[in-house]
Amino acid sequence: MQDRPAAEEIVARFEIARTAFLDPDGTPRAPLPDFARDRGSLVAMYRAMLLARAFDARAVALQRTGRLGTYPSALGQEAVAVGTAAAMAPGDLLVPSFREHGAQIMRGVRMEELFLYWGGDERGSDFRDQREDFPVCVPVGTQYPHAAGVALAFQLRGEDRVAVAVGGDGSTSRGDFAEALNIAGVWKLPAVFVVANNGWAISVPREAQSAAQTLAQKAVAAGIPEQQCDGNDVIAVRATVAAALARARAGQGPSLIECLTYRLADHTTADDASRYRDDAAVSARWAEEPVRRLRAHLARAHGWSAAEEEALHAGIAAEVDAATEAYLATPPQPATAIVDYLYAALPPDLARLRARLEGQDG
Amino acid sequence: MQDRPAAEEIVARFEIARTAFLDPDGTPRAPLPDFARDRGSLVAMYRAMLLARAFDARAVALQRTGRLGTYPSALGQEAVAVGTAAAMAPGDLLVPSFREHGAQIMRGVRMEELFLYWGGDERGSDFRDQREDFPVCVPVGTQYPHAAGVALAFQLRGEDRVAVAVGGDGSTSRGDFAEALNIAGVWKLPAVFVVANNGWAISVPREAQSAAQTLAQKAVAAGIPEQQCDGNDVIAVRATVAAALARARAGQGPSLIECLTYRLADHTTADDASRYRDDAAVSARWAEEPVRRLRAHLARAHGWSAAEEEALHAGIAAEVDAATEAYLATPPQPATAIVDYLYAALPPDLARLRARLEGQDG
Amino acid sequence: MAEITLVEAVRAALAHALEEDPAVVILGEDVGTDGGVFRATEGLWQRFGSARVRDTPLSEAAIAGVAVGLAAQGFRPVAEIQFQGFIHPALDQLANHAARLRNRTRGRLGCPMVLRAPFGAGVHAPEHHSESIEAIFAHIPGLKLVIPSSPARAYGLLLAAIRDPDPVVFFEPTRIYRAGREEVALDGASLPLGRAFTLRAGGDLTLVSWGAAVREALAAAEALSGEGIEVEVIDLATLRPWDAEAVLGSVRRTGRCVILHEAPRTGGFGAEVAARIAEEALDSLLAPIRRVTAPDIVPPLLRLEHLYLPQVDDVIAAAREVMQWR
Amino acid sequence: MAEITLVEAVRAALAHALEEDPAVVILGEDVGTDGGVFRATEGLWQRFGSARVRDTPLSEAAIAGVAVGLAAQGFRPVAEIQFQGFIHPALDQLANHAARLRNRTRGRLGCPMVLRAPFGAGVHAPEHHSESIEAIFAHIPGLKLVIPSSPARAYGLLLAAIRDPDPVVFFEPTRIYRAGREEVALDGASLPLGRAFTLRAGGDLTLVSWGAAVREALAAAEALSGEGIEVEVIDLATLRPWDAEAVLGSVRRTGRCVILHEAPRTGGFGAEVAARIAEEALDSLLAPIRRVTAPDIVPPLLRLEHLYLPQVDDVIAAAREVMQWR
Ligand SMILES: Cc1ncc(C[n+]2csc(CCOP(=O)(O)OP(=O)(O)O)c2C)c(N)n1
Ligand SMILES: Cc1ncc(C[n+]2csc(CCOP(=O)(O)OP(=O)(O)O)c2C)c(N)n1
Numbered sequence A, B: 001m002q003d004r005p006a007a008e009e010i011v012a013r014f015e016i017a018r019t020a021f022l023d024p025d026g027t028p029r030a031p032l033p034d035f036a037r038d039r040g041s042l043v044a045m046y047r048a049m050l051l052a053r054a055f056d057a058r059a060v061a062l063q064r065t066g067r068l069g070t071y072p073s074a075l076g077q078e079a080v081a082v083g084t085a086a087a088m089a090p091g092d093l094l095v096p097s098f099r100e101h102g103a104q105i106m107r108g109v110r111m112e113e114l115f116l117y118w119g120g121d122e123r124g125s126d127f128r129d130q131r132e133d134f135p136v137c138v139p140v141g142t143q144y145p146h147a148a149g150v151a152l153a154f155q156l157r158g159e160d161r162v163a164v165a166v167g168g169d170g171s172t173s174r175g176d177f178a179e180a181l182n183i184a185g186v187w188k189l190p191a192v193f194v195v196a197n198n199g200w201a202i203s204v205p206r207e208a209q210s211a212a213q214t215l216a217q218k219a220v221a222a223g224i225p226e227q228q229c230d231g232n233d234v235i236a237v238r239a240t241v242a243a244a245l246a247r248a249r250a251g252q253g254p255s256l257i258e259c260l261t262y263r264l265a266d267h268t269t270a271d272d273a274s275r276y277r278d279d280a281a282v283s284a285r286w287a288e289e290p291v292r293r294l295r296a297h298l299a300r301a302h303g304w305s306a307a308e309e310e311a312l313h314a315g316i317a318a319e320v321d322a323a324t325e326a327y328l329a330t331p332p333q334p335a336t337a338i339v340d341y342l343y344a345a346l347p348p349d350l351a352r353l354r355a356r357l358e359g360q361d362g
Numbered sequence C, D: 001m002a003e004i005t006l007v008e009a010v011r012a013a014l015a016h017a018l019e020e021d022p023a024v025v026i027l028g029e030d031v032g033t034d035g036g037v038f039r040a041t042e043g044l045w046q047r048f049g050s051a052r053v054r055d056t057p058l059s060e061a062a063i064a065g066v067a068v069g070l071a072a073q074g075f076r077p078v079a080e081i082q083f084q085g086f087i088h089p090a091l092d093q094l095a096n097h098a099a100r101l102r103n104r105t106r107g108r109l110g111c112p113m114v115l116r117a118p119f120g121a122g123v124h125a126p127e128h129h130s131e132s133i134e135a136i137f138a139h140i141p142g143l144k145l146v147i148p149s150s151p152a153r154a155y156g157l158l159l160a161a162i163r164d165p166d167p168v169v170f171f172e173p174t175r176i177y178r179a180g181r182e183e184v185a186l187d188g189a190s191l192p193l194g195r196a197f198t199l200r201a202g203g204d205l206t207l208v209s210w211g212a213a214v215r216e217a218l219a220a221a222e223a224l225s226g227e228g229i230e231v232e233v234i235d236l237a238t239l240r241p242w243d244a245e246a247v248l249g250s251v252r253r254t255g256r257c258v259i260l261h262e263a264p265r266t267g268g269f270g271a272e273v274a275a276r277i278a279e280e281a282l283d284s285l286l287a288p289i290r291r292v293t294a295p296d297i298v299p300p301l302l303r304l305e306h307l308y309l310p311q312v313d314d315v316i317a318a319a320r321e322v323m324q325w326r
């Protein structure tokens, strides 16, 4: 029987690659992409990460003092948000989950709008400057099909735009994720799906979420390209997302990107992570966080100075202060807001409710 | 920078293998597994496929003459059903979709029960002899989580049993499929997921269902083993399912198996496939169908005779006739059956309805 | 004008919408080459191409979610769920996103999508092909819910649904897809959403219904007329927002009300109709309200399906009982 | 006896069930090490181990579907959906399988599962954490639906739900998880499903409610008593099958009925209660029925949440209006 073919033949092969540029101490481990040789663009990303972190700290402080609702800190994950948004063109469209404040801010969402939203005011999602990006999405995973739909809109209109959805490691266990990747794959939609794998879905660790060795390989199920990257290395995130965006623009369809990062904070301000994870394990992860890493590189390779650092912080503090003030000074919504946006035109039954609310503050 | 590691490293690799033993003309292309060297076991599978086909033809005939409801023929897919059921132990549990009549019959579901079910009588799912297998599942893909649940039951009780779910190529696009595989993977459940890829989901061809090169690779998303096999080669199906069952029994968790077959019939008796697929393409697929293939092998390798063939057909015809008669002679259900099984104990409101129905025929 | 069936009216409305507005896109399982399992989209793929009449993978959640994304971008997706029994995975997107996008963003993003699904019993179909779960959708603020009961209303209401700036769920009763023909002016005129249709005037009793059951309502009214009972038959047509004024006005005149629907009784939308009457027209009531509905059971397979569907005789009996009150 | 909160009562019932029956298995997101985001399962993972108190992946459809598979095999899974707002993907399994398995197989396979979910507004939570969509579940034949309104009822009803041979949906009002303590005998005694609880007797008016709103019902009754209006407060507790006799009996005595629920009005379960009264106790009604509910809107984010929740004053106003009728 030797000359017969064997009972088994290999019909498909897949390799999952991981991209990383900066080591945790900020040393480049490989030649940097063009954008990362440009001091200005590195500083811009550095500033965006610092701003995200400052926004985050302020949001937590506002929550702790009763001036914000439950809030999900993105502490330690800034590189995912910033790298993603930095790679996107203004005309692309972000379909976020709920932990991408940094990306939203870079895309023109005002910090006071985000405070408003997390403070329990729907006006926070009526972005003044950013009219097309999706608002925060709370039901985990349900945003992925939206991105596929937006990408289909771009494709149908022949526009050179890409829809970028972001979600967490936990979200990859939802059927919506698989359905969205699959439909985007079969229609070659200009979409990029970014997974911020921060190791935890509330108390459920990554390894209890899936037996998949990587989350990037979930793309294999949809027959689309995937890439894993160091999600604490903003250069790696941006380069990886940029490559996926370029594929999408070239008509090559969607991609899945897994960013390996770590949730340094509690899940939200309503959570106490010490109940289910070891503080020591968290401390160890501080050595890998993205801000310090980029600063080290900036200092080493671009002569980033203490004075510059200080000026940056001061500028950011002022910005966050201004946003906080604007937020706290926002007049209340009228009570009628609870009915006015439900439909384009008010149905008769709601008109009666509206009349009752007329004149009330919210 | 040469001595630095590159920006990319490969972190996971996957190979999708396909198993096949018999070529379309029945010639072995590789050494056969033990069970397939045994004439008796080959004949048993051959008989089971013929029986499935005869059952199918009768069901279609009954439908055409108004004595059965809409019916999904499995013509051409008999090897998937029979190979799967042949590999299973009696104590395993089948969670079928709606086109696995051949597997159900092998597992002790009576043909008159299947006629009853497809004839629109719920008693057809109250299997007299097979008390644990799941009944037909109509909502595509929803059966996969059931199999995971059943497998968890086996695991929790420490039983040496495996749950086997079967579905179609279309079902792999459903979120339930992905969620079930993922949860089974992370809990290492004793489950086998079998996809009967018959090329079509009603009018939607396989290639419009997913950009995945194989459906077997959907397992990669869940981090579980997969295997593709020639689904018109009953030996390949049985060997592949048997290997997956063995892994499950050994505590190695679930597997996904894709069986490549072809739907030679319309989707159901309510469908007219000529609206959306080429008759010529279908004719070409007759050359690959599983029954003729095994017969050729039996004839060549085991001296299968015309007389044996004839006797087999006669026996099967008698069996199907008897089942048909039993089906047609089944007395109607009492009208009260519409309320009697809704809850273990009848709630008061339904008791009133029941009293009204009492004594009526259904 | 054309003498057409309800499913032909659906198809004509879809064709008209595709023709008039390039933002209209049809998507769903088997809506393309096959023309839909009920032929509601027959010929549209051939005429408008696969970009605008799109077969989807077998993914109900994605069908709804992709429609949300398209709609947020200004498209007017008309998504089909092959049968209402398979709509549950789409409900998450409908209830949590489609119905909320405008409110969530204070009007920044709209969601002008339509979700169509055939529904209802009486066609001897397999399990899960016979449900009537419209009440679930009628309870979701932010959605509209429309159920036509004739070819003309199917045509006009579907056009209105597609042109509506908000998400509309549109359920088509399979039992009357081909049960009769009607002259329909295929002129692209829509019918108003949120407005009930009084199909027959009568001063003795108000009979409220929708969907396929309207046939039984009209048949019962005809039979009762022979007994001297003049029944006002109201087809709600839109269940959200529903035309309570039409029903209340009629009941205030007739003093009696029977509600007929195919869905199981408890928690069906007939309860809402009865509740509003009990709140706002109690003084006018000369007799208790009666609901004629399917019993509170799972739709039986085809052998016992007849025990599930409310019959003309059930309506007549309820009407007689209500007329004899006191 | 212990003085405990409602969420402690839930935990105690779960612990008792795990203790008494090896077939009981808890599964859901964060029910293990974390003890549930509301601490409903706190300590159970430590006490009963990860085989019986299982953290699941973030997969609501699979949570429900796995529970169906377990239950068909004779286990008694108690599955948790973290918030009712995320339950939609589980609805497919609930409506199309859990509710039907027994009927589909003519009793061969049962489905003794419980699906728990916290629900309701008033805790200033993010979007999708405030819904009250119980009416959807109350409309599904084959399911049971239970909503406790006090620690003792939570304990006894949850035990009954777990011991029940059929699928039970169990919604826990977050607003009263910790809003008060009650002496509860932790003796494993269950309370009957399908039976309403008359929490306060009164001859002037029947006030029907369930869940967190029962607090406002009792507060309103207390206030009204001061005005000489004696209100009979009925907590339905089980919405499917619901205790219509208790309500009808009370209304026949009082002649007046106000229904209070937190869900939006249209299509809420209050409609069913009103409809049954309009059908079966119309002659007893001395005044129109009134529903006091949330308006037909999406639950607002926390700033405007107070405009959504029905208040004690709304109940009092409705009661006064009904008392002054004619
Ligand atoms: C569908 C759904 N189920 C449950 C929740 C409650 N919940 C909010 S965040 C979260 C964990 C999400 O984990 P992951 O996707 O990894 O995102 P991360 O929070 O880590 O950013 C859960 C369970 C939800 N919001 N949506
Ligand atoms: C959830 C769901 N959606 C739609 C349908 C209608 N439907 C029945 S079979 C089918 C195609 C199934 O294709 P596949 O999974 O390949 O199985 P096959 O019919 O080829 O055996 C569809 C769309 C259904 N039964 N369930």
Ligand SMILES: [Mg+2]
Pocket (backbone or CB within 6 Å): A168, A169, A170, A196, A197, A198, A199, A200, A201, A202
């Ligand atoms: Mg995470």
Ligand SMILES: [Mg+2]
Pocket (backbone or CB within 6 Å): B168, B169, B170, B196, B197, B198, B199, B200, B201, B202
């Ligand atoms: Mg198929």
